[in-house]
Amino acid sequence: MTPEVDRKAFRDLSYGLYLVTSFNGDRLNGQVVNTVIQVTSEPPRVAVIINKKNLTHEFIVKSKVFGVSVLEESAPMTFFGPFGFKSGRDLDKLAKVSFKKGSTGCPLITDHSLSVLEAEVIDRIDLGSHTIFVADVISSEVLKNGRPMTYQYYHEHLKGKSPKNAPTFEPPAGKGRETS
Amino acid sequence: MTPEVDRKAFRDLSYGLYLVTSFNGDRLNGQVVNTVIQVTSEPPRVAVIINKKNLTHEFIVKSKVFGVSVLEESAPMTFFGPFGFKSGRDLDKLAKVSFKKGSTGCPLITDHSLSVLEAEVIDRIDLGSHTIFVADVISSEVLKNGRPMTYQYYHEHLKGKSPKNAPTFEPPAGKGRETS
Numbered sequence: 611m612t613p614e615v616d617r618k619a620f621r622d623l624s625y626g627l628y629l630v631t632s633f634n635g636d637r638l639n640g641q642v643v644n645t646v647i648q649v650t651s652e653p654p655r656v657a658v659i660i661n662k663k664n665l666t667h668e669f670i671v672k673s674k675v676f677g678v679s680v681l682e683e684s685a686p687m688t689f690f691g692p693f694g695f696k697s698g699r700d701l702d703k704l705a706k707v708s709f710k711k712g713s714t715g716c717p718l719i720t721d722h723s724l725s726v727l728e729a730e731v732i733d734r735i736d737l738g739s740h741t742i743f744v745a746d747v748i749s750s751e752v753l754k755n756g757r758p759m760t761y762q763y764y765h766e767h768l769k770g771k772s773p774k775n776a777p778t779f780e781p782p783a784g785k786g787r788e789t790s
Numbered sequence: 791m792t793p794e795v796d797r798k799a800f801r802d803l804s805y806g807l808y809l810v811t812s813f814n815g816d817r818l819n820g821q822v823v824n825t826v827i828q829v830t831s832e833p834p835r836v837a838v839i840i841n842k843k844n845l846t847h848e849f850i851v852k853s854k855v856f857g858v859s860v861l862e863e864s865a866p867m868t869f870f871g872p873f874g875f876k877s878g879r880d881l882d883k884l885a886k887v888s889f890k891k892g893s894t895g896c897p898l899i900t901d902h903s904l905s906v907l908e909a910e911v912i913d914r915i916d917l918g919s920h921t922i923f924v925a926d927v928i929s930s931e932v933l934k935n936g937r938p939m940t941y942q943y944y945h946e947h948l949k950g951k952s953p954k955n956a957p958t959f960e961p962p963a964g965k966g967r968e969t970s
Binding site: 613614615616617618619620622623624625626627645646647648649650651652653654655656657659680712713724725726727728733734735737738739740742744747748749750751752758760761762776777778779780781 | 793794795796797798799800802803804805806807825826827828829830831832833834835836837839860892893904905906907908913914915917918919920922924927928929930931932938940941942956957958959960961
């Protein structure tokens with residue numbers, strides 16, 4: 611029997627929801643991701659998955675730096691929605707939000723954020739549509755206490771969807787697994 | 791001012807809780823991880839982070855295959871605790887649990903699991919203490935409906951800790967960031 615891939619199984623994987631930021635000279639950008647994870651404890655390192663089509667990807671490749679803001683559960687869609695469904699090529703996404711600059715110059719968004727961290731890329735894997743960036747955490751800070759937004763909460767309470775550039779995007783029903 | 795790393799910020803990152811399995815000939819093994827994520831949609835790929843000291847790491851390197859079981863929220867510590875705090879070098883962890891064999895021969899644990907998937911490693915990054923394995927999902931299946939166990943639930947309700955081989959292990963207070 612040929613093994614089958616039921617994408618519904620992927621819905622049981624758990625994630626948080628984050629804003630990932632980067633910069634290119636004076637230009638700043640950020641996007642929503644669900645894929646920030648800590649990958650080692652000593653030294654403290656994190657990984658993030660970014661779609662190659664996204665402007666944030668271009669900026670991380672150039673600056674080798676990214677920032678992460680952990681969204682709080684109460685963050686409204688009106689705040690973070692534009693970071694997921696609009697491109698920084700069309701508008702300045704950071705024009706109307708509060709942020710501070712990290713030690714590298716990377717913007718760290720502080721609105722609706724529990725914690726921020728700044729990381730320097732040390733390695734990456736090309737995944738075809740996406741890249742995994744692995745990075746040393748060079749600074750991190752707790753801004754306030756609260757519950758982090760989870761991907762489950764986003765789906766259940768905010769009726770959120772996965773944009774087409776997300777690793778968790780679900781192709782229309784009937785479309786099978788493509789071989790790469 | 792020198793940038794500082796406050797590890798408390800890492801506690802705001804969200805994860806699920808999973809059993810990751812692999813095999814070496816007739817020998818089977820598995821361990822708890824919090825770091826399974828989907829990394830691309832087309833083709834469906836996942837990544838997992840495993841400590842190099844763990845037997846499961848040795849088995850994945852050899853077989854190039856691993857299984858993932860998504861733990862349900864109601865899974866008791868008595869069931870999955872041994873997968874996190876005991877080594878397969880000392881006991882057969884799968885002796886007393888239900889599992890089935892995937893198409894590659896990899897065991898897929900079905901007790902207290904919402905979904906299972908089987909994946910073939912296509913790339914990896916050496917992180918020092920840990921390895922990121924990137925893998926094509928070759929089969930996946932929903933076993934039952936329910937809420938997945940999250941790392942947050944594990945900490946809040948089961949008073950769970952991170953074992954010393956976990957990426958999220960917190961070194962004793964006062965120990966700073968080591969350079970690699």
